[in-house]
Amino acid sequence: MSHAGLRMSTNEKEFIVAAIREEQRIDGRTPFDYRRLQIKFLKEDGSVEVQLGQTRVLAVVKGEITQPYPDRGNEGSLAIFTEFSPMGDPAFEPGRPSEMAVELGRIIDRGLRESRAVDTESLCILSGRSVWSIRVDIHILDNYGNLVDAANLAALAALLSYRRPECTVGGDDGQQIIVHPPEVREPVGLIIHHLPIAVTFAFFGDGNFQVLDPNLKEEEVMGGRITITINSQGEICAVQKGGGVGVSASEVMRCLRIAAAKAQSMTETLKKAVEIHEIERAQRKIRRHPNLQNQIDTASSVPNPIKKIEVEMEETSEDIEPKQALDTERGIKDLSMSDSSRMKSTETEVAETLTEKPSRAGGRDLFAGGESAWGDDVKLTPLKGSPGTRSTLFPLDSDALVEFDVAARAVLRGGVSSQRMSSKLVSEPLQRQISDQIAAAAVYANQTSPLISEDARPLGPIFPRVGDMDSTEESDAALETKSCKLFHYAIAGFVQTTSN
Amino acid sequence: MKKENAERAIIEVVWRAKSGLSGSYEKDAEVVVRRSLEYIILTALHPNTAISVILQVINDDGSLLACAMNAACAALVDAGIPLNGLLSAVSCGVTHDGQVFLDPTKPEEQKCKAYVSFVFPSRRLSAVPELPADVDGEPVEYGILTSVTRGAMEVEEYFSCVENCRAAAAKVSEFSRSSIEQSLKGNRDGC
Numbered sequence: 042m043s044h045a046g047l048r049m050s051t052n053e054k055e056f057i058v059a060a061i062r063e064e065q066r067i068d069g070r071t072p073f074d075y076r077r078l079q080i081k082f083l084k085e086d087g088s089v090e091v092q093l094g095q096t097r098v099l100a101v102v103k104g105e106i107t108q109p110y111p112d113r114g115n116e117g118s119l120a121i122f123t124e125f126s127p128m129g130d131p132a133f134e135p136g137r138p139s140e141m142a143v144e145l146g147r148i149i150d151r152g153l154r155e156s157r158a159v160d161t162e163s164l165c166i167l168s169g170r171s172v173w174s175i176r177v178d179i180h181i182l183d184n185y186g187n188l189v190d191a192a193n194l195a196a197l198a199a200l201l202s203y204r205r206p207e208c209t210v211g212g213d214d215g216q217q218i219i220v221h222p223p224e225v226r227e228p229v230g231l232i233i234h235h236l237p238i239a240v241t242f243a244f245f246g247d248g249n250f251q252v253l254d255p256n257l258k259e260e261e262v263m264g265g266r267i268t269i270t271i272n273s274q275g276e277i278c279a280v281q282k283g284g285g286v287g288v289s290a291s292e293v294m295r296c297l298r299i300a301a302a303k304a305q306s307m308t309e310t311l312k313k314a315v316e317i318h319e320i321e322r323a324q325r326k327i328r329r330h331p332n333l334q335n336q337i338d339t340a341s342s343v344p345n346p347i348k349k350i351e352v353e354m355e356e357t358s359e360d361i362e363p364k365q366a367l368d369t370e371r372g373i374k375d376l377s378m379s380d381s382s383r384m385k386s387t388e389t390e391v392a393e394t395l396t397e398k399p400s401r402a403g404g405r406d407l408f409a410g411g412e413s414a415w416g417d418d419v420k421l422t423p424l425k426g427s428p429g430t431r432s433t434l435f436p437l438d439s440d441a442l443v444e445f446d447v448a449a450r451a452v453l454r455g456g457v458s459s460q461r462m463s464s465k466l467v468s469e470p471l472q473r474q475i476s477d478q479i480a481a482a483a484v485y486a487n488q489t490s491p492l493i494s495e496d497a498r499p500l501g502p503i504f505p506r507v508g509d510m511d512s513t514e515e516s517d518a519a520l521e522t523k524s525c526k527l528f529h530y531a532i533a534g535f536v537q538t539t540s541n
Numbered sequence: 542m543k544k545e546n547a548e549r550a551i552i553e554v555v556w557r558a559k560s561g562l563s564g565s566y567e568k569d570a571e572v573v574v575r576r577s578l579e580y581i582i583l584t585a586l587h588p589n590t591a592i593s594v595i596l597q598v599i600n601d602d603g604s605l606l607a608c609a610m611n612a613a614c615a616a617l618v619d620a621g622i623p624l625n626g627l628l629s630a631v632s633c634g635v636t637h638d639g640q641v642f643l644d645p646t647k648p649e650e651q652k653c654k655a656y657v658s659f660v661f662p663s664r665r666l667s668a669v670p671e672l673p674a675d676v677d678g679e680p681v682e683y684g685i686l687t688s689v690t691r692g693a694m695e696v697e698e699y700f701s702c703v704e705n706c707r708a709a710a711a712k713v714s715e716f717s718r719s720s721i722e723q724s725l726k727g728n729r730d731g732c
Contacts, residue, residue: 083600088559090599099599103560126557128595135555135595178560180597 047132047261054262061245061252066259068094073253073299078307080198080314086228086322087203091195094256095185100177100195102203106166106218107174117164117172121150121179121196129181129188141188148281149179149193152237152270156278159200160232166208166218173205175231186256189268193239194311201315204228237278238307240300241268248288251296253303267293269300273308549584551591556609559598570596570606574613577660577687581614583623592622603646606658606689607632611717618721626664628686629714631706632656635694641701643709655692657699659706662686663714 057067064072076094083090087102109116123146125133133139138146153159164173177199179192206228208220243255243263255263265285270278277297282288544551554575556567578594594616596609610630617624634645634656642649650656662684685703694702 084602085600088600099597101560122562124557126555126595126597127593128555128557128597176560180557182597 047257049258049261053258057258057262058245061250066252068256072251075254075303076256078194078310080194080311082198082202082314082318087199089195089198089202090182091191091198093187093191093194093254095183096187096191097183098188098191098195099180099182100192100199101180102175102177102199104173104175104203104205106171106208106220109165109169109172114169115165115172116161117174119154119159119161119175119177121146121153121177123149123179123192125181130184133181133184144283145189145192146179148189148239148268148270148279149196151279152193152239153196153200156235156237156270158233158235158237158278160234163232167210167216170216171218175200175203184257186258186260187241187254190239190241190254193237193270194307197236197238198311198315200231200233201311202318204230235272235274235276236308236311237270237272238304239268239270240303241266242296244286244288248286248292251292253299267296269297271297271300271304273305275301545589548588550582550587552578552582552584553591553593554578554613555593555595557595557597559601570609573606573687573689574610577610577628578613578617580662580686581624581626581628582617583625586623601647603650604632604644604658606630607660610660611713615717615721619724626662627714627717628660629663629710629717630658630660631709631713632658633702633706635698635702639695639698641698641705643705653692655690655694657688657690657694657702659685659703659710660687661707661710661714663710
């Protein structure tokens with residue numbers, strides 16, 4: 042197995058073989074150790090660079106819509122292309138693929154395609170007319186031995202990370218294929234049933250010494266080589282041993298067992314790397330509401346949004362009927378205080394309260410995305426729950442406020458014990474959303490602490506009573522803001538009192 | 542079969558696309574790179590030899606030719622091939638309303654009216670009387686070595702591109718010089 046580019050002295054060659062007889066390898070590894078593996082996912086979906094020691098391989102996956110083979114009308118196709126460019130090794134010549142390149146392509150092809158690792162039937166769009174044709178290009182960036190294993194891993198990782206555009210069949214005759222661009226519809230991944238891992242052994246001497254993952258110099262002096270493609274379930278997908286020194290069957294069995302174990306650990310590594318990449322990818326896709334950063338208000342009192350307050354709510358048997366027709370609009374309009382000045386002065390109070398809370402609350406991080414959008418200046422109003430943020434401040438549109446109003450008043454009027462509330466008053470869809478606030482407010486409303494006494498409520502009347510309803514015209518936005526703040530303070534009050 | 546030249550080295554450029562077979566774009570790029578490199582490599586020092594420059598596209602996000610040219614130049618320095626200067630390549634695009642912008646990304650390249658890649662030699666002159674005089678007080682050669690355009694643009698726009706790119710190329714060449722110096726320093730310390 043001589044290599045055109047590498048020229049080694051006889052001394053060096055003999056040294057390598059002699060060392061292996063003593064179970065020593067020239068780079069310090071034990072005979073069945075892999076070199077350091079690094080899997081790097083590039084920015085584009087389906088491009089992966091794998092580094093196995095100093096061997097570097099790049100795999101790129103592309104898909105296009107083509108006509109299927111006539112005898113396989115409802116199956117897509119998967120093709121592996123390997124071209125050894127002189128970049129990897131001076132011995133590689135540009136132009137026609139060399140024997141080694143063809144062999145490598147074939148091994149990977151057998152492992153992936155013929156073992157049905159990639160599901161080709163799901164690649165069919167219109168049976169007999171259009172299917173997805175997946176193409177894997179493998180580029181050797183640096184050859185330092187054992188290209189097969191590295192290339193196989195690269196191809197697998199690339200297939201796992203590749204996303205093809207989603208397409209639907211439509212049109213007038215039901216025969217038109219519409220390919221949706223990635224901005225319109227999220228591209229979809231390939232279906233991969235199992236992960237065939239290639240494990241290569243090199244034989245020395247009379248075939249009775251084997252090492253795993255030979256590097257370039259070991260490849261130069263080896264007597265023979267075997268590549269076993271096996272998955273983590275222990276199923277052998279392919280075995281390739283072409284020529285070279287003869288090896289006894291028991292040695293081959295030994296290699297198979299070792300390969301099975303190695304395949305399992307490789308699969309774990311690969312899956313972990315793919316998972317990390319997926320998370321990063323998802324985070325990159327999260328779009329933050331552009332207004333969230335800009336609009337700022339004084340409500341800096343919420344550095345750490347308080348988590349849902351778990352309060353039990355029981356269905357009450359009592360019949361609480363909302364007394365008034367509830368000029369609901371007016372109800373909302375005047376959730377704001379007539380004494381807003383008092384509110385401002387107590388803002389700091391509440392702020393302090395809240396800032397103490399995070400440590401108690403355990404510093405729960407509620408955002409799945411990157412750093413928190415809750416800077417010092419967060420306006421509560423435009424907090425529509427965007428997909429990336431899991432804020433506990435639910436969208437407080439006017440409907441929710443109405444319902445809250447109704448429920449809160451019913452609670453006040455009914456004078457029920459703290460946690461009881463009729464869930465009839467609150468419509469189902471909104472119930473979950475505002476149930477916590479309602480519960481909190483209900484508790485708050487029913488406390489007998491001095492905070493609630495008529496004149497000494499620091500936050501002013503939260504729940505509108507008859508006397509409070511002067512219809513001051515205020516803009517909806519401002520009102521919403523104030524109502525949001527109120528809810529906050531209500532909850533804050535609740536938290537504070539529960540902590541006492 | 543490679544052509545041998547008994548008097549000088551021949552330069553061979555291989556451009557490998559990220560995916561797919563090599564087509565005409567790759568061949569064209571190979572020729573452009575080769576002709577630019579022929580200007581700086583001292584081929585007469587190595588007769589009967591071939592210098593191969595292999596470029597592998599890992600990711601294409603615009604300004605690909607300029608990036609490849611800079612990479613080829615850096616690779617030649619790293620290989621120790623004797624050069625009589627360095628290259629600095631920049632590219633810029635022109636939008637439909639005549640705005641010139643440097644270093645377009647792939648989406649920008651696709652949307653703009655035209656884009657152009659320039660390669661400038663970056664070498665300090667010693668004593669060449671007929672070439673133009675100092676630039677910023679230092680004798681520097683600054684002609685356009687290579688210019689590749691895609692799309693149609695006005696002549697004024699083209700000249701405006703040249704001006705912008707020349708200024709940018711000065712920065713690029715500064716940066717590549719300092720990077721090379723640093724890497725060589727590192728190598729020396731490592732030995």
